[in-house]
Amino acid sequence: MTDINLVPEPQESLPDLSVSNDQGILQWISSVDHKQIGILYLWLSVLFLVVAGSEILLVRLQLAIPNNHLLTPEVYNQLFTMHGTTMIFFVAMPAIFGFTTYFVPLMIGANDMAFPRLNAFSFWTTFFGGSLLYFSFIAGGAPDAGWFNYAPLNQYNYSSSPGIDYYCAGLLFAGIGTVTASVNFVVTILYYRVPSMSLKIMPLFVWMILINSFLVLAAFPSLNAALAMLLLDRQLHAHFFSAVGGGSAILWQHLFWLFGHPEVYIVILPIFGIFSEVFPVFSRKPIFGYSMVVGSGIAIALLAFGVWVHHMFATGLGNTVNGFFAASSLLIGVPTGVKIFNWLATMHGGAIRFSVSMLFAIAFLIEFTIGGLSGISFAIVPIDWQLTDTYYVVAHLHFVFIGGTLFGLLSGLFYWFPKMSGRVPDLRLSKWFFWLFVAGFNITFLVQHALGAMGMPRRVYTYPDLPGWGILNLISTIGAFLMAAAVGLLVYILIKALKKGVIATDDPWDANTLEWTTTSPPGLKNFDRIIPVKSARPFRDYKRPADADWKTNPADSITAKPNSHGK
């Protein structure tokens, strides 16, 4: 093959977090290196976190007092719609894909993804999808029908600004990026592991990404189809979702939630993977019930496609349909809930080190339990009838998305930051960040459970001065600003660490998996040689050959042959 060298590809310098590579910014734009693309995903996520966070601060200011006139309803509706859409599609997903793109090849002993150029394509379509969505602000108005964008409010008669068209186009673009990235993850994981790494000893983070990628491949077609149909409705006067023209308003909800509920698991399964790496390392014990963690992950992925109607219990589908989906929704709580006990049992009897990563993991156990339990209340149909579409839901979903997804991402960030940057963040400041963020988060969202039970619907631009509503909303707003201050501190910590942080060692946490056998940050070529992989903790086996996992637990390692003996 002729070597057409039009694209400047990196030759030697290390792809750390700075732009000072041998080819400068051009190298980042043209890179097909999985580590650089992973970092691009992460920066994209930080950028949109700041944007979507600012949007919600305005919303919280508007809600700080009853009958407030700071924002018009028109602006308010655009802000909360963009906040939700951005946080899901352009903060949570890119952050997860960033860690995945960076660490899956490293954890399975590969030098890059299966399709490096497709990898770059996935990132840039996601980037352009987000840009397109935000272009709506200057093109005549952002989408204003909420992130789940119900029909027929999403039709041209009720929302005539081009915002919802940009919503469709932006999410279609990002969706293409998401689907191609997931194909890439599946192929990489199935074909590029070091030969001795069987599925039975694959790191749990990689396992969760494998399961998750199939979830993406099955869920996104439903969203993409719905978006294409909606574009036809709006641009070509089709009427898939307009009852007046013979369409069905509720069809949108089925298509959206058939994607939307698996999506909730799509942004939590990889987090379970991160925690299944963090808990063992900082407890200095193997994961408790490896096969159970994998099995419950698969169970969640399968059940995820049978629970979507619990978003629609109040649409009047009848008790038979509701009963079926109540059963499946209650059932999916079990494999999700047991993981909490897997991690607790992993900590039990261990030697726990309170790194910032571990602090977030421990806080997650409690916060995610709150979010999980309040989630169960929506599977109990009559309680759902009272609480759905109130501030109780807002509280619930933020306990899941922040107490679950974001805590996991932050845990992963503090765990892998030394590996990615070669620097260690300031420990004292990082602990300040942890406590400030956890405090702000709980102040913001705990009170919203009460607001929902007291009758406050979600998505209202203002509210009457009913007893207790004003003060609880004010508390929530104060909490939100505390969180914003914490995020500001985090950005400072990261920049400070990149500029003059202490140089990190290659294996600062005494960890178990292959990514820690590389330099910090890893060289352009990840591995020149790879240590033997005979169990789920190859690096520990290498460091402690005397009591390596494959010797002490032959049943759980690939060397388990009829004639081999354990101790």
Add this chain to the structure above:
Amino acid sequence: MPDHLFLNISGSSIFDAASPQAVRIRQLMIEFIIAATAILLLVAVLTTYISVKYRSKRQQEEPKQIIGNRTLELWMVGVPLALVTLFFFRSMATMNAVLPDPAGQHPDVIITGHQWFWEAVYPGTTVSTANEIHLPVGKKLLLQLDAADVIHDWWVPALGGKMDMIPGRNNYLWVTIDRPGIYEGACSEFCGQQHAWMRIRVVAQLPPDYAQWLNREAAAARMPQDALARSGAALFMESTCGSCHRVRGTTAAGIAGPDLTHFGSRITMLTGMLENDSANLNHWLTDPQQVKPGAHMPRFIFAKDSIRSLTTYLEQLK
């Protein structure tokens, strides 16, 4: 907003149950809270205890490596499975009690959600009204819930669960109100710009009071009482007000906006947004978009005198 608008309102939380339907759901909610609190306490205590007890000590050797325990794992799956099974049967029983299939039954009231008001029609009578919905106490009522434009959602927490109003289909909700009072609620499905000001007011009355109200409501609109009101009425008819609003007994027969036949007898206006008084009415007729941005009421450029006469006419529609 004047505080006294909300002074005589019964509690509006889901725990202030005032119907057997809401009581059943509250009972289930309390059971759930007890179970959830127990689980949360278990996790919180275990997390704290384990974190403190097993914190790493200086120079510590690697702890014993445990990879699992089948018995414990069975318990970890079994106990939650038993709990959710219990709650499944509890919720099926509650669902069937709260919302039995209404097949074949005629609704007592038909409520339609519009952007942004509630229209209530009482079958078997000529009554049609808006926003302040009167219902009799002590009778098991079937509400038919429809939507005229986008999806809305009927929710009065003290009276039970919510139910969506979806264009193109009819939904139903049972409610039996235990005691007289005013019950606050709100539209709970995002329905556009003025979703926030789509408040619900259910006025629950003893059967004799309710019958009296129904009789008065069924009557045609009162004739204007004085010269000012008469000129207001004339203005109302000759302007295009009647294309959207109905005043029974006159030529105004529109159906896009709220029925105004007995507008003057309502306590609030603009779906619970403001007190129904002449100052607010004046303000609203002067510039609707400033009072309630996005509302479908167009701005008519009336002279000040005309607005005063319109206000007088509307207030006399008791």
